[in-house]
Amino acid sequence: MTYEPGSTSLHLRPEEIEAGSFRIIDSEAGEHGWNEQEWQIVRRAIHTSADFEYIQSMVISEGAVEQAIDALRSGAGIVTDTTMALSGISQARLAAFGCVTTCHVADADVAELAGREGITRSVAAMRKAIKNPANRIFVIGNAPTALFELLRLLNEGKTDPALIIGLPVGFVGAEESKNALAAAHHHVPFITNIGRKGGSNVAAAVINALAILARPQV
Numbered sequence: 001m002t003y004e005p006g007s008t009s010l011h012l013r014p015e016e017i018e019a020g021s022f023r024i025i026d027s028e029a030g031e032h033g034w035n036e037q038e039w040q041i042v043r044r045a046i047h048t049s050a051d052f053e054y055i056q057s058m059v060i061s062e063g064a065v066e067q068a069i070d071a072l073r074s075g076a077g078i079v080t081d082t083t084m085a086l087s088g089i090s091q092a093r094l095a096a097f098g099c100v101t102t103c104h105v106a107d108a109d110v111a112e113l114a115g116r117e118g119i120t121r122s123v124a125a126m127r128k129a130i131k132n133p134a135n136r137i138f139v140i141g142n143a144p145t146a147l148f149e150l151l152r153l154l155n156e157g158k159t160d161p162a163l164i165i166g167l168p169v170g171f172v173g174a175e176e177s178k179n180a181l182a183a184a185h186h187h188v189p190f191i192t193n194i195g196r197k198g199g200s201n202v203a204a205a206v207i208n209a210l211a212i213l214a215r216p217q218v
Contacts, residue, residue, distance in 0.1 A: 021047055029055060037065045041191065041209040048205040049197075057193040059182050064163065064189035065213065068137070071162035072097050072214040076136035078207065079129040080200075081105065081122055081146040081168075085139055088204030093211035102135070104128045122146035126153065136162040141203025144173030151180055154188060164190045165206050167198035174198060 012020070025046050032055050034042055045054040075098035080086045086103040094101065104110050104125040114124040122143035129135050130153055138161050140147045147166045153159045166181040168174040178192045191206055 018047075025052075028052065037213055040213055041065070041206055044205040044209040045193075045202050048201045049199070051197065053195075053197065054193060054202075057195050057197065059190075059192050059194060061182075061190045064191055065210070067189045068163045068191075068210045069214045071136050072099060072211060075099055076162055077102065077132060077134040078137045078139060079103065079126075079135045080203070081125065081138075081140045082142045082200045085141045085200035085204045088201055088208075089139070090208050090211060093208060093215075097211075097214065099137075100134065102129070120145045123149040126150050130159040137165070137207070138163070139165045139203045139207050141165075141167045141198060141200035142169065144168045144170065144177035147177040147181060148173070151177075151184060151186075154186055155184070161188050164188055164192075165203050166190060166192040167203045167206070169196065169198035169202075171196060 022043060025043055029052065032039065038060050041060065042054055042058050045058060046052055072094070078089065078099055078101040080089070080101065080103045082105060083103050086101055089101055091101070105121050107125070107128065110121055110124045110128055113127070114121045117124070120143070122145045126146050126149045129138070138150055140150070147168055150159070150164065154161070164181060166178055168177055175194070175196050178194065181190050181192050182194070
C-alpha cells in the first residue's frame, strides 16, 4: 500500500488505515511464536510505536490474557499512572463492561501526601488507588516508581490486582522495575517488556487490545 499526494488513499477511513497497518505489521513480522490472542496485544504495541522489537521484548505471564478478559468482563476498575495513558484508553470499548478508569496523580490529596511523606506523586497515587477495592487492573506506562510501589504493596499483602500492565519507559528505574515485575514470586498476572522502551501509549494500547478480546464473540 502506497500513499501518494493527491491519491484516494489519503481519504481512507480510520478503520481502513488501521486494517492496512495491521496487514503491514503481519507481513513484516513473519513467524513470531505468539498465540492468536497474545499477538493481538503485541501487534497493537507495535502499531502504536512502530517498533517491531516488542515481538521479542514483550512478556505475558501464563494465563494473563484469559484472566484479564475475565476481570474486564466483571467490570474491574482500571488505574493508570498518567493522564496520558488514561486518555489513550478507549472508553467506548470499555463501556459495555462498566469499567471505571481513573488516574490519581493530579489529585490534590495525592500532591499533599507526596509533599508530606517526601515521595513522588506516582507513589502516592498508587497508595490512594489501592484503597478502592474496585480497582483491579493497574496500567503503568511512565513511572517506574509507581510500579515499584505497587509491587511493594502487593508483597505486603495490601493489594491483590487482577492484572498489572507494567510498561514504564526511560533510563532510571524503568528496566529494573519491569524486571522486578517479571521476576517477582507472586500470583498476579502481568504484561510487561524487557528493556528501556515502553510508554503510556503502549500501555494504553495493551488495555485496548484486551478490551477488544473481551468483547462477546458473535
